[in-house]
Amino acid sequence: MIYSVLPLFLSLAFLFIGLLVLFKNKTNTVNISFFLLALMTFIWQYSWTFLYHIDKPLLAMNIIKIGYSGIIFLPVTFYQFLVAISESNKERKNIFIAYLIAVLFLLSLLFSNNFISGYYKYFWGYYPRAGIFHPLYLVFTISVAFRGLFLVYKKMLASTGRRHQQLLYIVLALFIYFLAAIDYLDNYGLQLYPMGIFFVFTSLCIITYSIVKHNLMDINVFIRRSTVYGLLFIVIMSSFVYAHLNSGNIWVFIGQTTLAIVICSIALYKYSQYEIERDRKSAKIMQSEYERQLEYRTILDGVRNAVFGFSYALHKPPSIQFDIIKNDTDIDFKTSILNTSGTQNAGEINDQKQDIIA
Structure with missing residues (x-):
């Protein structure tokens, strides 16, 4: 029926x-x-x-x-x-x-x-x-x-x-x-x-x-x-x-x-x-491929940092860092000079001190 x-x-x-x-x-x-x-x-x-x-x-x-x-x-x-x-x-x-x-x-x-x-x-x-x-x-x-x-x-x-x-x-x-x-x-x-x-x-x-x-x-x-x-x-x-x-x-x-x-x-x-086993195998293959690509990228990043990082260090401009400590009567400067390409004379350093004080 x-x-x-x-x-x-x-x-x-x-x-x-x-x-x-x-x-x-x-x-x-x-x-x-x-x-x-x-x-x-x-x-x-x-x-x-x-x-x-x-x-x-x-x-x-x-x-x-x-x-x-x-x-x-x-x-x-x-x-x-x-x-x-x-x-x-x-x-x-x-x-x-x-x-x-x-x-x-x-x-x-x-x-x-x-x-x-x-x-x-x-x-x-x-x-x-x-x-x-x-x-x-x-x-x-x-x-x-x-x-x-x-x-x-x-x-x-x-x-x-x-x-x-x-x-x-x-x-x-x-x-x-x-x-x-x-x-x-x-x-x-x-x-x-x-x-x-x-x-x-x-x-x-x-x-x-x-x-x-x-x-x-x-x-x-x-x-x-x-x-x-x-x-x-x-x-x-x-x-x-x-x-x-x-x-x-x-x-x-x-x-x-x-x-x-x-x-x-x-x-x-x-x-x-x-189907479940096939999905598991596919996921395993994708994971292996991802890990391989990640390994290649890590190696390339290391090479790039070794080459370009060294070149950057050679051409890095000098920098001066001042730690300013304010007292009641005066200002004391602690100067840290990071100079990779040469030295700065005392006049240049004093000029930078005066700029900061101002």
Whole structure:
């Protein structure tokens, strides 16, 4: 169905950008937290790709649980990324608490009907029905999201230059991403096509722009080289998935597409390592060239100083320095004569003394 196309494209796009950021620096907390946010977005939208397409109630309920497993952790990873961006180390304890709360919601989802009580059948396909615990989850989502946005906004006001621009785009992108929460209305029976996907897509565009334009997360050079490969990956995978949605066993197909995504992810990782190594070698070559040029310049400066400095000393005019000490009754002169070309007579020195006294 046509309603599955955009979730499919968006899920693969977020997976690609998330892996790209992670592979650029696998130890940086900002990169890791952004990857987790992108991964949860992928699970959410990729599951909905199948949910909007199938017509089997039991299978729909299983896919809903898979998709909502990612949705439950969206506000936590959202908050974790904002904490990492704002460098708010004091919030780490709150991140741990947020994960614990999310795990409790996950257990309720998997082992009871209190979180998701069933599904609705809308014109675009199946959609989850909110259970009695779902309103608590909404309160939790709003709380951690606005807390994270506040931390980044405060950090942005205290920053300047390129860092200020980076944080500005982050706040804008993730605020728009948060507007995707409008989709929760469908969990309560409002039959409105989930418009949140357009907010998510807009936020992805802003994040990508800030990476390319403002070197967000230090991957601008890499992403420029990888854009063509990324678009090719997304188009091929989207075509592959959508072309096979109508054929064969759904679980076999899910296994095939998952395997294809894993293979593409490994290929992307290998390519990213190649790019990083090439950048490292290029930087090393440039550093060596700079040091060689600096060495040549040092030698030339030494030769110039030896030749022209000596010549300057031979032709340097005589100079006289007076240290004037003023007493109550007279002025005493201490004269230091620096004469490299000859001597001065006493009359010339006395004339200069009189000029200074005057």
